[in-house]
Amino acid sequence: MTNLTGFNFIAGTSSAQGSTTFASFNPRTRTAGDVQFHNATAEEIDRAVTAAAEAFEITRDYSTAKRADFLDAVATEIEALGDELLQTADWETALGLPRLTGERGRTTGQLRAFANLLREGSYVGAIIDTALPDRQPAPRPDIRRMLLPIGVVGVFSASNFPFAFAVCGGDTASAWAAGCPVVVKGHPGHPATSELFAGAVHKAIEKCGFPTGWFSLIQGNTVEVGQTLVRHPKLDAVGFTGSLRAGRAIYDTAAKRERPIPVYAEMGSINPVVILPGAVSARAESLAEGLVGSVTLGAGQFCTNPGLILMLKSAETEAFIGLVRDKMAAREPGVLLNEQIGSGLEKAVSATLGRGRVEKLTGGEVASGEGCRYTNTVLQTTSAAFIADSALQTEHFGPVTLFVMCDSTADLEAAVQALHGNLTATIHAENNELETAGKIFNLLREKVGRLLWNGFPTGVEVVYSMQHGGPYPATTAPATTSVGMTAIQRFLRPVAFQNMPDALMPPALQNANPLGIWRIVDGETTK
Amino acid sequence: MTNLTGFNFIAGTSSAQGSTTFASFNPRTRTAGDVQFHNATAEEIDRAVTAAAEAFEITRDYSTAKRADFLDAVATEIEALGDELLQTADWETALGLPRLTGERGRTTGQLRAFANLLREGSYVGAIIDTALPDRQPAPRPDIRRMLLPIGVVGVFSASNFPFAFAVCGGDTASAWAAGCPVVVKGHPGHPATSELFAGAVHKAIEKCGFPTGWFSLIQGNTVEVGQTLVRHPKLDAVGFTGSLRAGRAIYDTAAKRERPIPVYAEMGSINPVVILPGAVSARAESLAEGLVGSVTLGAGQFCTNPGLILMLKSAETEAFIGLVRDKMAAREPGVLLNEQIGSGLEKAVSATLGRGRVEKLTGGEVASGEGCRYTNTVLQTTSAAFIADSALQTEHFGPVTLFVMCDSTADLEAAVQALHGNLTATIHAENNELETAGKIFNLLREKVGRLLWNGFPTGVEVVYSMQHGGPYPATTAPATTSVGMTAIQRFLRPVAFQNMPDALMPPALQNANPLGIWRIVDGETTK
Secondary structure (H helix, E strand, O other): OOOOOOOEEEOOEEEOOOOOEEEEEEOOOOEEEEEEEEOOOHHHHHHHHHHHHHHHHHHOOOOHHHHHHHHHHHHHHHHHOHHHHHHHHHHHHOOOHHHHHHHHHHHHHHHHHHHHHHHHOHHHOOEEEOOEOOOOOOOEOOEEEEEEEOOOEEEEOOOOOOOOOOOOOHHHHHHHHHOOOEEEEOOOOOHHHHHHHHHHHHHHHHHHOOOHHHEEEEOOOOHHHHHHHHHOOOOOEEEEEOOHHHHHHHHHHHHHOOOOOOEEEEOOOOOEEEEOHHHHHHHHHHHHHHHHHHHHHHHHOOOOOOOEEEEEOOHHHHHHHHHHHHHHHHOOOOEOOOHHHHHHHHHHHHHHHHOOOOEEEEOOOEOOOOOOEEOOEEEEEEHHHHHHOHHHHOOOOOOEEEEEEEOOHHHHHHHHHOOOOEEEEEEEOOHHHHHHHHHHHHHHHOOEEEEEEOOOOOOOOOOOOOOOOOOOOOEOOOOOOOOOHHHHHHHEEEEEEEOOOHHHOOHHHOOOOOOOOOEEEOOEEEO | OOOOOOOEEEOOEEEOOOOOEEEEEEOOOOEEEEEEEEOOOHHHHHHHHHHHHHHHHHHOOOOHHHHHHHHHHHHHHHHHOHHHHHHHHHHHHOOOHHHHHHHHHHHHHHHHHHHHHHHHOHHHOOEEEOOEOOOOOOOEOOEEEEEEEOOOEEEEOOOOOOOOOOOOOHHHHHHHHHOOOEEEEOOOOOHHHHHHHHHHHHHHHHHHOOOHHHEEEEOOOOHHHHHHHHHOOOOOEEEEEOOHHHHHHHHHHHHHOOOOOOEEEEOOOOOEEEEOHHHHHHHHHHHHHHHHHHHHHHHHOOOOOOOEEEEEOOHHHHHHHHHHHHHHHHOOOOEOOOHHHHHHHHHHHHHHHHOOOOEEEEOOOEOOOOOOEEOOEEEEEEHHHHHHOHHHHOOOOOOEEEEEEEOOHHHHHHHHHOOOOEEEEEEEOOHHHHHHHHHHHHHHHOOEEEEEEOOOOOOOOOOOOOOOOOOOOOEOOOOOOOOOHHHHHHHEEEEEEEOOOHHHOOHHHOOOOOOOOOEEEOOEEEO
């Protein structure tokens, strides 16, 4: 890890005013890195947000084409970081080079996908109602509405996606695409990776002639750094991916501001999977294999990890659970991202087992040997216990899943109705079970942002139609997504122009439709 | 006012468990009505929200056509209330029959406009990305996304629009259109009017075969009634129109819930008007007349009342202000909605005058004679004072406006940059002032939801393109509107369906596009 400074990156300049520092940590070897990273001070955070607000004065008038070029430039600069980026992130997260290579592709891919969205241009949702000068009793004015950037955005990196939900991840890409300057709070689990990204962004900013305040990276391993950012009077919105505890704390702080701001916090979930009897009969082996693969993928450290499996009690179900248990036990436990996640997981599983009426089928302990690891864990309880105790809906962030045994379809439906908000829900069923499946889907629909049929929830496609969100506690903003093209909507707000001279209006609303975008004009969708 | 009961209307039944009551109040005669209205109890509120949640289990599967028919039926039943509705509201609000007749048309008009939006159907924002079975390294699944209703909505009626922002007003209409059952907290300023509306809704529910829990009306003149509603665990979102104090209290309560819910509060604003010198030279008389008409319309009790006028200092400006002052003084002060608004206005103007550096040009006192009235008031200050003291941005809810004198265009721009969030901003200018106007518009754009050119902000058109919202403190949700067709988006949330059998998917997402709506399919906008 050559050339790392451990400095914050504030509007184009390196800065290390803070006296407290922290280091990278290799979870495979439990060793610390050489470089000391400086916690950002209140003064540095103020400098970052103020510079962002000043940059916004300039960049909010940039064309969508100019922003698109910038997003492409960032993708190019990320690729130019080459193997050093992959190796640095692997050292800090133990996610492995194949996964990180894929995640880098996803990260540059979504930057370019947003660039294409901007070039197409219809995302501004232009709506035009032309004047009715002869209307009685008074003429109707000409009114035109479009979406414009909300302002300065603070982004909190996630631990589990050091590329795709981090410095240049989905939140940052969608905020930039919307036209918003970004101040990123780097995750303390991969500060060196964050610093490399900051260098890439800096090059793209210089290449594209953007003001330096368009981007800053603040580092920190304290709650205070993030809270100071959220409290800054010039911040206009927050994107966050992480734990319920941290996300809720940020939401609460933002709500208490003199001027409250929106917090788009994606806080994970337990992603219920309902398996109907026909699916077990038809394909127990492949189903068990797929499920175990999904639960243990990335050592279970995915927001969409299937942490809850609801089934109808039967001999076949028992055999299936045995199969899952054996496959889980047979897999080598993966290395966790860091020690905090390891100790958090240990605590969460102990707490669940401590509720009573939860049986441990395998795992449930720290794995022996080198590295931060936790045994692949299978737990089991009854629908009655699950319904009675909402603590059993706590996320275990790791390779853990909980089977819930239901005596009847009615019990199963009751368990589904007791669910809190989740990112996803899945049903496995055969075609002769469509009626039961449909009814359960209909109940699950109210609980989640994405419903899957005969699939596994991990592996979130970055497509226009993706919905990665859901009712609380999955997120603090169920009407939004943090993945996919509509993620841009979080950082836009509508503005209407009434009787405005054509020359003063943004191109998206001008009579000639110079951008050639889709618009709703007097109720008709038209180009 | 015959046949009034003073009861709450809970899911199809009348209920009066509460021991505390209040009466209507006629602001013209300062007399109380005969009927005692019962404050809703916690048990009644629980019954209303629980019934709404139960109704949602059924109604969320209703077709958009069925909901459209219901909205039309409500409009018809409101019209069937005939003169009694107008007279009752006039007695309670003193708004006058012509205004109330117009407002009734707007209210039934927006119900029918939402019905048409549902029949057209594209509001669900359907996005489809079809499968790529041959993609490497893994196939891409079929993913389809649409907007679905968020759940049970609580609506707080406004005092100043007893029809259009009340029991069957824009919040309720858009929530129903979205597919959400509604519990309305009636405004204590017009409880009899609210009760008449509840009867009309009840008839529409019976006619259309909706479950009774689809609508409830709770009455109350205490903070507790509203707070109990917002705290109810089964409530999913809140629509509110009213004061900053009340709106913020509701927002704070919702944010502190175990499961926070969105609060769409429209809390009014001071609606800055910038008048450039050319406009004064060209049309002082008509400009002054229009401005005074806008400030005094409805006794100034509009969220879009132009309460702040920014001008460049000159002899012509001084003459113009004199003209406005004289016209304001010459107009008969209108009757205010109720005594609370009168005393609030008195307090607000006194507080503004007490800041120092604010001069009273006319008015500034309770009007003599019968009825709750306040003199038409013109205040004046300097840009320096305005920029230095943010308390001068407090809304005066009544016929009051404040001139801000700027020594230069730079001062004017600084004053604009100091503005808090507002619903609207207006510029009056001539065509040879486009450059200056454009620069100021560009600054104002960041502060408001709607920009007007050579117009007056009162008179909010109910059209697709309307944006009635803005940055805090104008609202708690700057990305949304409470007027116009896109108001429906507040009560919707996206759900994605992955690899779902066609038969299990909502019609909006099925292959055949049976609803014939606009959809984005593999990136192409298509029917």
